[in-house]
Amino acid sequence: RPMPTEPDSQHHSSPETPLSSPTLAEPRPPRLGLEIAGVLSVGGIPHLFNSLYYLLIDYEQTTAGDASAPTRQVSFAVESITHMTSSIPITLVVLWIMRQSREPWSTFGFVKPKPFRAAGIGIAVLLEQNSPVEIEAGVFESGALVRPTSPLDVPMLVVMSVAIATSEQVVITAYLISRFTTHFRSVVPAVIVAVALFASYHMYQGIWGVLGAALFGAVIGTYFAITRNIWPCIAAHILGDVVPYTIAYFDA
Helix, strand or coil, X not given: CCCCCCCCHHHCCCCCCCCCCCCCCCCCCCCHHHHHHHHHHHHCHHHHHHHHHHHHHHHHHHHCXXXXXXXXCCCHHHHHHHXXXXXXXXXXXXXXXXXXXXXXXXXHCCCCCCHHHHHHHHHHHHHHHCCCHHHHHHHHXXXXXXXXXXXXXXXXXXXXXXXXXXXXXXXHHXXXXXXXXXXXXCHHHHHHHHHHHHHHCCHHHHHHHHHHHHHHHHHHHHHHHHHCCCHHHHHHHHHHHHHHXXXXXXXX
């Protein structure tokens, strides 16, 4: 009876061994351009057109001499649910695309999370920005979001901010900066293009809103490019939305 052979150690690796991220010298994944276009069509272009829509509303009101916000017939709770039901599917689709790439999650910055460290870095980024609350509060006056009117709207505001911030960071930072770095063979143009797209989402907030978003995106993008850790970026974005919006609600 033949003796059992020893397993070939060259063909077996420990499942606990982490996979390294691909370097810029490695070939691009197949159909990378098509993959990027698909993510932009799902998670990028709709936000851009929404921003243009609210920008045009504000412009038409200004030229007509009407400074009032657009008349809205829905409550904050209803509209916040609308934003959540659009942001969450975007996040899931892009995560699915990441998974289909067969590359390790660390390629896109999904490393082992350290909640306290992520929250601490997020707070530091928020304090470093010193963004005027009026820039964030302008989202209510611009008509992009119905102003909360009830204390029960505050939890909805928090949940909505978490959904939107997570979606934008997954698309802009985790996916696009990673993929643009591979596409351009350089991290600098990758961050620049991603930040420009992120800033364009805030055109309805005026020039200062765009500049504030660009500065925030540049800080977040640079941090991600250096550390390849998406969790502090998500934490900073969530805090950057929740804190000013909540302050604006209580100051109203």
